[in-house]
Amino acid sequence: MNDFSNATFIACLSFGYTCSRFWGKLKPNKELGTIFWALQPFFFGTAGASILFSQISARDVGSSLGVLIIGMTLRLVTVFLCTYGGKFTIKEKILMTLSWGTKGTITAAYGTVIAINLK
Numbered sequence: 001m002n003d004f005s006n007a008t009f010i011a012c013l014s015f016g017y018t019c020s021r022f023w024g025k026l027k028p029n030k031e032l033g034t035i036f037w038a039l040q041p042f043f044f045g046t047a048g049a050s051i052l053f054s055q056i057s058a059r060d061v062g063s064s065l066g067v068l069i070i071g072m073t074l075r076l077v078t079v080f081l082c083t084y085g086g087k088f089t090i091k092e093k094i095l096m097t098l099s100w101g102t103k104g105t106i107t108a109a110y111g112t113v114i115a116i117n118l119k
Contacts, residue, residue: 008046009114075100 019032079100083093 006114006117012043012046013114 019027076097080093080097083096086093088096
């Protein structure tokens with residue numbers, strides 16, 4: 001029998017691209033926003049359910065936090081520098097820095113889970 005254990009992750013990753021290719025410029029933004037808002041808890045829940053706390057050592061937690069802190073710091077600095085020289089006020093730059101800081105986090109988590117399960 002086929003094993004479709006990663007189907008959830010692949011569906012989440014391909015949803016946006018598939019919609020974009022299917023609808024093109026006629027994309028129903030409001031309806032898609034409503035669908036995504038309703039499904040968002042399932043996306044986060046699926047990522048959280050894939051974590052096996054019994055297999056995580058204390059050393060891994062410390063290393064992971066270090067990587068997260070370094071990565072987020074670099075991302076925040078990069079976004080702030082990308083807005084440098086533009087016609088943005090300091091408040092707008094800070095808003096962009098903070099709002100763009102977490103983009104792609106869940107997608108990266110799904111990609112990692114898929115890569116681990118493929119091995």
